[in-house]
Amino acid sequence: xxxxxxxxxxxxxxxxxxxxxxxxxxxxxxxxxxxxxxxxxxxxxxxxxxxxxxxxxxxxxxxxxxxxxxxxxxxxxxxxxxxxxxxxxxxxxxxxxxxxxxxxxxxxxxxxxxxxxxxxxxxxxxxxxxxxxxxxxxxxxxxxxxxxxxxxxxxxxxxxxxxxxxxxxxxxxxxxxxxxxxxxxxxxxxxxxxxxxxxxxxxxxxxxxxxxxxxxxxxxxxxxxxxxxxxxxxxxxxxxxxxxxxxxxxxxxxxxxxxxxxxxxxxxxxxxxxxxxxxxxxxxxxxxxxxxxxxxxxxxxxxxxxxxxxxxxxxxxxxxxxxxxxxxxxxxxxxxxxxxxxxxxxxxxxxxxxxxxxxxxxxxxxxxxxxxxxxxxxxxxxxxxxxxxxxxxxxxxxxxxxxxxxxxxxxxxxxxxxxxxxxxxxxxxxxxxxxxxxxxxxxxxxxxxxxxx
Numbered sequence: 001x002x003x004x005x006x007x008x009x010x011x012x013x014x015x016x017x018x019x020x021x022x023x024x025x026x027x028x029x030x031x032x033x034x035x036x037x038x039x040x041x042x043x044x045x046x047x048x049x050x051x052x053x054x055x056x057x058x059x060x061x062x063x064x065x066x067x068x069x070x071x072x073x074x075x076x077x078x079x080x081x082x083x084x085x086x087x088x089x090x091x092x093x094x095x096x097x098x099x100x101x102x103x104x105x106x107x108x109x110x111x112x113x114x115x116x117x118x119x120x121x122x123x124x125x126x127x128x129x130x131x132x133x134x135x136x137x138x139x140x141x142x143x144x145x146x147x148x149x150x151x152x153x154x155x156x157x158x159x160x161x162x163x164x165x166x167x168x169x170x171x172x173x174x175x176x177x178x179x180x181x182x183x184x185x186x187x188x189x190x191x192x193x194x195x196x197x198x199x200x201x202x203x204x205x206x207x208x209x210x211x212x213x214x215x216x217x218x219x220x221x222x223x224x225x226x227x228x229x230x231x232x233x234x235x236x237x238x239x240x241x242x243x244x245x246x247x248x249x250x251x252x253x254x255x256x257x258x259x260x261x262x263x264x265x266x267x268x269x270x271x272x273x274x275x276x277x278x279x280x281x282x283x284x285x286x287x288x289x290x291x292x293x294x295x296x297x298x299x300x301x302x303x304x305x306x307x308x309x310x311x312x313x314x315x316x317x318x319x320x321x322x323x324x325x326x327x328x329x330x331x332x333x334x335x336x337x338x339x340x341x342x343x344x345x346x347x348x349x350x351x352x353x354x355x356x357x358x359x360x361x362x363x364x365x366x367x368x369x370x371x372x373x374x375x376x377x378x379x380x381x382x383x384x385x386x387x388x389x390x391x392x393x394x395x396x397x398x399x400x401x402x403x404x405x406x407x408x409x410x411x412x413x414x415x416x417x418x419x420x421x422x423x424x425x426x427x428x429x430x431x432x433x434x435x436x437x438x439x440x441x442x443x444x445x446x447x448x449x450x451x452x453x
Contacts, residue, residue: 022173024134029080035073038452040066044093045157046444047103052426053437061103061118063157065090068125070452080132086142087125088158092118102156102189102319122191126163136169142193147178148231149221149253150203153318156188160318163193164201174209178219187318199224201316205231213237226261226315230254231323244289251324252281253307261315266434267306267335269371271387278303280333284325284341291347297325299332299339307333328401329423329441332365334431336393339365355407361400368395370430395431400424416448 029035048060067088074080092104096118099106106116128141143166144152144159152160164182182201184194205219217233233251240246257265257276268276284297301307309317309331325341326332332339343361348354370391377383403421408414423441432438 022135022171025137025170026074026078026080026132026134029074029076029132032072032075032082036071036453038068038070040068040450040452042066042448042450043157044444044446045103046093046442047101047156048442049101050440051437052439053432055433055437057100058098059101060098061096061101061157062093063090063096063104064093065157067158074130074132078133082130082132083127084130084141085125085127086144086161087123089121089123090158091121099189102153102187104157105189105191119191124158124161124186124191124193126161126193135171136167138165138167140165145182147203147205147219147221148217148233148323149205149219149229149321150182150201150316151321151323153188153320155320158188160188160320161186161193162316166203176207178206179204182316185316185318196316197313198316199314213239221316223314223316225258227255227257229256233323240289242289244287247284247286247288249284249286249325250281252279253322253324254279255307257305257308264315265305265308267308267333267369267371268304269335269369269388269390270304272385274304276303276305278305278307280307280324282324282326291350293343293345293347295325295341295343295345297341297343299324299326299337299341301333301335301337304335306335306337307331309333326363326365328361328363328399329425329439330363330365330397330399330436332363332397334365334368334395334397334435335371336367336369337365337397338367339363355409357405359401359403361402363399363401365397366395367393368397368431369393370395370434392428392430395428397425397427397431397435399426413448417446419443419445419447 043065046062049058051058065088069086071084072082074082096104099116099118104118105122106118126142128139128143130137130139142161142163145162152162162182163184164180166180169177180203183198185196185198186193187196201221201223203221207217209215213236215235219231221229231253235249238246255278265276279302282297282299284295286293286295309319309321322331326339341361341363345359348356371388372391373385374387374389375383376386401423405417405419407417421443425436425439427438
């Protein structure tokens with residue numbers, strides 16, 4: 001692991017110093033002000049989960065936010081410098097008495113019925129500085145990440161923020177190298193910048209475009225005292241006649257959890273003294289012709305735990321670090337689970353409604369190893385969990401997903417969008433308390449972007 005990180009960092013430095021055939025981005029810098037851009041995204045969000053498992057309460061949240069992004073250009077010269085600000089200011093819509101879905105931050109004090117009051121209004125964010133030499137850029141400060149092993153959750157009202165340093169180099173044609181270290185992360189429903197008590201997460205990786213059809217990627221992360229995770233991806237697009245195409249994709253993760261994180265794993269089976277690990281991989285084939293896209297995917301887990309995530313204190317993962325095809329409301333990540341998906345997407349451009357897209361998918365998972373906790377004192381439900389034992393090895397789950405999104409194509413509301421998605425999720429009785437539980441979910445997001453400069 002250390003050798004891999006050192007090698008990646010060494011290549012980053014080397015790539016920044018050597019001359020290549022790639023044109024220098026920094027040589028084209030226009031200036032700190034001249035290349036600056038700023039925007040505000042006004043978002044109205046609603047998320048409702050109608051729980052059908054009889055074990056948990058419904059959750060429902062609605063709120064309004066303004067997400068601000070102010071980014072300077074780079075100064076001219078061999079080394080360019082810049083800075084930026086990202087953040088959000090939000091307020092709830094209605095009472096929001098049944099929160100708990102990562103949409104809105106809540107006060108720590110429980111009410112008499114066990115619920116928590118949502119904040120009426122809140123603001124978050126931070127600043128960053130950046131430097132660039134040739135095609136290598138380094139940023140330090142508050143950031144929204146889009147890395148397969150360290151991704152900001154952007155599927156809620158506001159994004160998850162990370163604080164740290166990230167270097168990205170594109171000195172070699174087709175090759176993008178990444179390395180960074182982050183010491184804080186803030187979930188979408190957290191007020192404090194380090195409410196998750198992250199110690200440090202070191203990330204490294206590379207994306208390489210072999211040619212116009214073949215793309216590859218590898219990323220790794222070392223989340224101190226919690227986990228080490230590796231990701232690999234190969235994507236090949238085969239052009240066909242009449243502007244059609246077939247896309248083949250392979251992706252997978254391997255995770256080793258440190259002992260300090262074992263108590264947070266909810267899907268493992270075995271003693272608390274075991275070594276906990278998981279491998280999850282998927283293959284998919286997508287056929288695209290005109291406005292139609294059909295995808296078939298198969299996904300599988302191995303190891304003595306599922307692909308557990310969002311494990312509380314110290315784990316830099318707000319729930320979106322799962323770049324796999326069978327990922328909707330459920331990510332189909334159970335212990336030993338296999339799952340298959342059929343997805344269909346339709347672009348309405350050719351039917352006279354440009355900007356309208358519809359996606360429908362059905363995912364079925366089976367062979368899930370469901371567990372129950374074994375406590376140090378069986379008579380005390382609050383005593384320490386010393387093991388988790390197998391209940392059944394054939395639990396199932398299934399989800400029917402639909403999403404419609406419309407983006408305004410022109411006029412004063414250009415780029416404004418409305419997204420409506422619904423998931424119908426059901427699981428076998430043995431899997432109800434281990435994961436999501438039977439749920440009908442609605443998500444509605446109205447986005448209105450405004451360019452400031």
